[in-house]
Amino acid sequence: MTALTQDALIERLSAIVGADKVRTDADSLETFGKDWTKIYAPKPTAIVFPKTTEQVRDIVLLANEHQLALVPSGGRTGLSAGAVAANGEIVVAFDYMNQISDFNAVDRTVKCGAGVITEQLQNYAEEQGLFYPVDFASAGSSQIGGNISTNAGGIKVIRWGMTRDWVAGLTVVTGQGEILRLNKDLLKNNTGYDMRQLFIGGEGTLGFITEATMRLTRTPKNLTVLVLAIPELDDVMKVLNQFQGSMDLTAFEFFSDKAMRKVLARGDVPAPFDSSADFYALIEFEAVTDADMDLSMSLFEQCVENGWVVDGVISQSETQAANLWRLREDISETISEWTPYKNDISVVVSKVPPFLNDIDEIVTREYPDFEIIWFGHIGDGNLHLNILKPDALAKEEFFERCAKVSKWVFEIVQKYDGSVSAEHGVGMTKKPYLKYTRSAAELAYMKAVKAVFDPNNVMNPGKLVDL
Amino acid sequence: MKVLVAVKRVIDYNVKVRVKPDNSDVDLTNVKMAMNPFCEIAVEEAVRLKEKGVATEVVVVSIGPKVAQEQIRTALALGADRGILIETEEKLESLTVAKLLKAVVEKEQPQLVLMGKQTIDSDNNQTGQMLGALTNMAQGTFASEVAVDGDKVNVTREIDGGLRTVALKLPAIVTTDLRLNEPRYASLPNIMKAKRKPLDVTTPADLGVAMTSTLSLVKVTPPAERQAGIKVGSVEELVEKLKNEAKVL
Ligand SMILES: Cc1cc2nc3c(=O)[nH]c(=O)nc-3n(C[C@H](O)[C@H](O)[C@H](O)COP(=O)(O)OP(=O)(O)OC[C@H]3O[C@@H](n4cnc5c(N)ncnc54)[C@H](O)[C@@H]3O)c2cc1C
Numbered sequence: 281m282t283a284l285t286q287d288a289l290i291e292r293l294s295a296i297v298g299a300d301k302v303r304t305d306a307d308s309l310e311t312f313g314k315d316w317t318k319i320y321a322p323k324p325t326a327i328v329f330p331k332t333t334e335q336v337r338d339i340v341l342l343a344n345e346h347q348l349a350l351v352p353s354g355g356r357t358g359l360s361a362g363a364v365a366a367n368g369e370i371v372v373a374f375d376y377m378n379q380i381s382d383f384n385a386v387d388r389t390v391k392c393g394a395g396v397i398t399e400q401l402q403n404y405a406e407e408q409g410l411f412y413p414v415d416f417a418s419a420g421s422s423q424i425g426g427n428i429s430t431n432a433g434g435i436k437v438i439r440w441g442m443t444r445d446w447v448a449g450l451t452v453v454t455g456q457g458e459i460l461r462l463n464k465d466l467l468k469n470n471t472g473y474d475m476r477q478l479f480i481g482g483e484g485t486l487g488f489i490t491e492a493t494m495r496l497t498r499t500p501k502n503l504t505v506l507v508l509a510i511p512e513l514d515d516v517m518k519v520l521n522q523f524q525g526s527m528d529l530t531a532f533e534f535f536s537d538k539a540m541r542k543v544l545a546r547g548d549v550p551a552p553f554d555s556s557a558d559f560y561a562l563i564e565f566e567a568v569t570d571a572d573m574d575l576s577m578s579l580f581e582q583c584v585e586n587g588w589v590v591d592g593v594i595s596q597s598e599t600q601a602a603n604l605w606r607l608r609e610d611i612s613e614t615i616s617e618w619t620p621y622k623n624d625i626s627v628v629v630s631k632v633p634p635f636l637n638d639i640d641e642i643v644t645r646e647y648p649d650f651e652i653i654w655f656g657h658i659g660d661g662n663l664h665l666n667i668l669k670p671d672a673l674a675k676e677e678f679f680e681r682c683a684k685v686s687k688w689v690f691e692i693v694q695k696y697d698g699s700v701s702a703e704h705g706v707g708m709t710k711k712p713y714l715k716y717t718r719s720a721a722e723l724a725y726m727k728a729v730k731a732v733f734d735p736n737n738v739m740n741p742g743k744l745v746d747l
Numbered sequence: 748m749k750v751l752v753a754v755k756r757v758i759d760y761n762v763k764v765r766v767k768p769d770n771s772d773v774d775l776t777n778v779k780m781a782m783n784p785f786c787e788i789a790v791e792e793a794v795r796l797k798e799k800g801v802a803t804e805v806v807v808v809s810i811g812p813k814v815a816q817e818q819i820r821t822a823l824a825l826g827a828d829r830g831i832l833i834e835t836e837e838k839l840e841s842l843t844v845a846k847l848l849k850a851v852v853e854k855e856q857p858q859l860v861l862m863g864k865q866t867i868d869s870d871n872n873q874t875g876q877m878l879g880a881l882t883n884m885a886q887g888t889f890a891s892e893v894a895v896d897g898d899k900v901n902v903t904r905e906i907d908g909g910l911r912t913v914a915l916k917l918p919a920i921v922t923t924d925l926r927l928n929e930p931r932y933a934s935l936p937n938i939m940k941a942k943r944k945p946l947d948v949t950t951p952a953d954l955g956v957a958m959t960s961t962l963s964l965v966k967v968t969p970p971a972e973r974q975a976g977i978k979v980g981s982v983e984e985l986v987e988k989l990k991n992e993a994k995v996l
Contacts, residue, residue, distance in 0.1 A: 593932035597781030598761035
């Protein structure tokens with residue numbers, strides 16, 4: 281193995297992708313070297329933009345030859361520093377692999393380059409009279425390759441599941457530089473280990489996804505949104521049970537009054553009602569008939585009678601539905617101004633109430649002087665707990681104090697057999713805490729799997745699991 | 748003071764409008780319908796007048812198919828007191844609508860008629876004005892502020908290059924512009940209460956208005972597709988293209 285000089289490196293990369301698809305200017309290095317976490321200073325060596333699976337393979341072979349570290353980069357909306365290059369890595373950006381092709385109306389599948397933007401696929405599906413159900417606030421920037429590599433969840437999981445459920449087939453380049461076409465887009469294929477599943481949620485540590493066949497589904501009818509005011513945290517799950525007992529929901533989200541006040545302060549969307557409560561639930565369902573509408577009303581009435589809910593609104597138009605969604609969807613972006621320390625934790629739905637109580641107790645005890653913002657996909661048992669940085673506190677000191685409390689938070693997660701990262705992945709930020717969710721034996725197997733696919737540790741080293 | 752508000756059921760503002768393949772009309776199959784946004788503003792204004800104690804009764808009227816009752820119920824949930832549906836499956840033209848509204852005005856004798864400046868489906872912006880002509884009532888169009896003052900209503904109008912305030916003698920017609928107010932959401936308790944509010948159904952024939960049509964729709968075409976953009980390599984190239992290709996510099 282020989283080390284490459286910077287010039288030789290650029291030359292070799294240019295030979296693979298073309299000189300205009302290699303960038304080393306300061307702006308590009310800064311932009312493509314980081315994701316949404318903004319904790320680590322970006323410091324990549326170069327950014328390459330392959331256009332084909334074969335080019336990706338050649339980049340990986342080059343990396344193996346010279347022990348170069350590669351960081352795959354999607355839309356860089358990740359929240360766990362998975363797509364961060366802070367140690368002189370080469371960033372492989374999939375922006376030019378953004379073709380949608382081979383739509384098949386019978387199979388309801390479509391082929392996407394890894395760089396297809398999530399929203400691009402959603403719009404494409406809509407044009408075909410179909411629906412791609414994975415959705416979240418960053419869908420306008422995140423890429424299918426990134427979504428698959430983080431097994432992204434989002435706001436419709438309660439009904440349509442995670443990204444994993446929509447991947448029919450994958451083309452990947454393994455860490456050894458081999459091209460694999462996995463699962464042949466089959467619905468049924470019991471021919472042994474389904475390796476596709478390893479790359480889904482693999483965060484680019486085993487191989488790079490270059491192409492995916494995604495499933496589409498029928499378009500939901502008349503999605504209707506309720507926002508309910510719930511004074512007690514304890515009652516949020518009672519409301520969920522009440523609704524889920526009688527109807528299929530397409531979303532059940534929750535957020536705290538503090539979270540909503542911050543969104544409303546931006547002045548982009550109107551307040552849902554004059555009353556306020558400490559918490560709100562956003563419920564979405566398909567109102568196909570008048571009976572569905574009447575049912576939702578009577579469920580609301582029962583919740584009010586039981587004293588769980590004090591007020592509520594229901595969307596009368598798509599515009600209103602969209603505006604009500606923004607109360608929930610704009611939270612992440614709104615609070616990013618305060619450099620939040622983000623927790624993305626989950627337990628099984630039945631354990632959410634005692635889990636919430638324990639977490640609440642810890643954070644009020646340990647963060648008396650910090651502002652805490654609660655929201656999340658609570659219908660999936662998934663809670664986003666965000667701690668906002670006080671202006672006066674330096675970033676380093678703030679994250680240090682948060683990390684201390686994280687230990688307690690994660691001990692509670694462990695006590696309830698939950699996950700330290702429900703949907704944001706592990707990357708660098710959650711790596712030290714994996715042991716709270718994964719056993720030592722599991723971690724050893726994960727290492728072993730990594731060694732099989734990426735023996736030279738060139739694929740996103742330092743993320744998720746160390747070799 | 749009684750206020751009459753006209754509301755129309757139209758394609759939802761948020762829906763991506765599709766044209767039928769034969770260009771005969773907009774495709775409305777399985778498309779979400781909602782209250783015209785300008786009508787929503789009119790309802791909100793009427794309800795505010797009632798909350799201020801200026802209006803004593805708010806009556807909403809809609810002309811359209813049976814399902815237009817949904818939009819009337821929404822208005823009732825927002826705070827209107829009673830609804831009237833003039834049921835018809837016919838295509839609606841501004842003049843016929845104005846004639847129908849005139850019949851309702853004669854029957855209800857409102858002091859103030861509030862309506863949207865236009866509907867987002869046909870974008871005509873003429874029904875309010877036609878109703879003014881037919882009833883001889885004063886009219887204040889494009890309102891961004893409405894203040895009732897004794898037997899007058901002061902209407903601030905949004906006009907090109909500024910605002911113009913007119914004082915109208917009641918009874919009067921006011922058509923709403925976007926900045927008049929921000930409509931509230933219908934609360935669930937109010938939606939339930941609205942189910943018990945009276946909603947009368949009548950027909951154009953009952954009101955003695957013939958649905959004669961003077962217009963025929965010739966063709967509907969979607970706007971030209973936007974051409975894909977290009978990425979330029981440098982500021983110099985951008986300037987060069989703006990100068991020589993776009994010719995804007
Ligand atoms: C406002 C906001 C809201 C969000 N809401 C949600 C939410 O509700 N649910 C949710 O799950 N997430 C959410 N996220 C997180 C994020 O958007 C998702 O994790 C998304 O899937 C990341 O996609 P990306 O293309 O931006 O990936 P990146 O951030 O670019 O990368 C994510 C990981 O995948 C790897 N990767 C990227 N492309 C490839 C590839 N082609 N092959 C192999 N590995 C690759 C990267 O190295 C990295 O480890 C949110 C983020 C923001 C900013």
